[in-house]
Amino acid sequence: MLDVRRSAASWLGLSRHYVTAFTLNTSYGINLLLQQLPRGEFSRVVTSTIEHNSVFLSTMTAARRLSVPRQVVARTAGGELDLAASDRERAVVVVNVVSNVDGSTLAGLAELTQDVHRRGGIVIVDAAQAAAHSPRLVAGTDVDAVCFSAHKVYGPSLGVVVAREELLRSLDVSFVGGGMVSGVSRDGFDLIPEEPWSLLEPGLQAWGEIIGLGAALDWLRDVKPLGHSPHDHITALSASLFQGLSEIPGLHVVNTEPAPVISVWSDRVDAHRLAVFLSQAGIMVRSGYFCAHYWLTEVLGLPPLLRFSLGLHNTPEDIDTAVHTLSKLLRGLR
Ligand SMILES: Cc1ncc(COP(=O)(O)O)c(C=O)c1O
Incomplete structure (x- = not known):
């Protein structure tokens, strides 16, 4: 399955430092990441007004779990996130790059990410709408994770999380099970260090759907x-x-x-x-x-x-x- 993992990341123009994990859908991927962020590292959760419920709602529960405030900011006329410098400090920013209402795109993602990183925060992108027709909007931006759905790129029902390895390794992993451990004792377990994607993949995966996604991406690359x-x-x-x-x-x-x-x-x-x-x-x-x-x-x-x-x-x-x-x-x- 390594080839499908690589294919999904390269579809978005993200290759080095990124790892692909599979899950149910975009919503589930965003929740999996947000619900396992380490406590005490972040001081706010930020999203924008024009978000799908998969971001809008998951940022509410994430802020509650992290015991930090949640900010909902507008986008400027130029399409940038209207986020003051002071509100970027140790922020978890979760936003779409393309809206599912009117297709409007987020401007300035690379600069935003750079600034948020400098201030100790992270940026998670909902690319559910972008993945089919403008997947490269996240390329070169250095964002921490991108979530999308195979069923929006002509594939079967499946979620895709393409994340920086660093982010996956920083998670407070709490959804656990078979397929992600190299050893187990009575009260503990060792995660598989050489397979960072497994940190998001407890239990048997949807292998048929994963193969289907690989075929869909191959088709998308060639179709005229x-x-x-x-x-x-x-x-x-x-x-x-x-x-x-x-x-x-x-x-x-x-x-x-x-x-x-x-x-x-x-x-x-x-x-x-x-x-x-x-x-x-x-x-x-x-x-x-x-x-x-x-x-x-x-x-x-x-x-x-x-x-x-x-x-x-x-x-x-x-x-x-x-x-x-x-x-x-x-x-x-x-
Ligand atoms: C922008 C956006 N985000 C998230 C989602 C949620 O996708 P899923 O239902 O696959 O989790 C959608 C689906 O319509 C969407 O358009």
């Missing part, structure tokens, strides 16, 4: 949708969908720019109702708050949204059909 690179393909589709949705009268677009996820709402027709009608027309969208409740309900104060998520299987015709169908529905529904 409609003869284009995945990046060019998804960028063109995103631009076209953004423009099409922006031109539908009465439809509000949450995104300020094109992205592979675009969220919208209508003042007149409930998003869940629209989603059902779109589904009947063979167009799969998601409706609701997409596990970003705090950001959407409390900060932006929006009604449930409709979200289009683009993948490499989509075509320009899909975009035309989606825009045309939604536009027609909004004209017809009362």
Whole structure:
């Protein structure tokens, strides 16, 4: 399995000093790390307003466990974390690099990480949305760990944690079991020193899913949708969908720019109702708050949204059909 571990890290552009461990999903990976951070090392847990619940909630329980305050900060107009120097001291910063609501990206991650490190803190990144279409956003940033899900990169259901070996070795390992020890006595055990990933992998692993992830990453490296690179393909589709949705009268677009996820709402027709009608027309969208409740309900104060998520299987015709169908529905529904 070493090749899949290496393949996952290199997919993100992280090779030297990083170790890949497998788990259930992004949420589980973030929780596994946060719940095993050593007590007494950190003075605060920091996250941002535009986070998925897997970060938003896990930072609450992490702060409680570490007995430190939790800070929720905004992002600047330029997309940076609005975090004062004094709030970076011995901070555990947990943030996404790409939002699952509007695809907005975090700017300044490398500088933030450098500064947080200098002040004795760490940075853990939620790359669940980034992993498929912009995995290199974490490359060269020196972040301490990146969590993503194989099921968001065309693989089976599986979580991936790519972490600096140093971070794994610093953990107060408390989820333990078979496969991670080299010796056991009546009241103690020795962890396997030469397999640092095993620190996050108690018990039998999902080997079938891990092999599947390896195949998915190989496929992603070679695939040429409609003869284009995945990046060019998804960028063109995103631009076209953004423009099409922006031109539908009465439809509000949450995104300020094109992205592979675009969220919208209508003042007149409930998003869940629209989603059902779109589904009947063979167009799969998601409706609701997409596990970003705090950001959407409390900060932006929006009604449930409709979200289009683009993948490499989509075509320009899909975009035309989606825009045309939604536009027609909004004209017809009362
Ligand atoms: C930005 C972001 N973070 C975290 C998650 C959680 O992923 P999982 O359900 O695989 O834990 C998602 C899933 O939608 C996401 O989009």
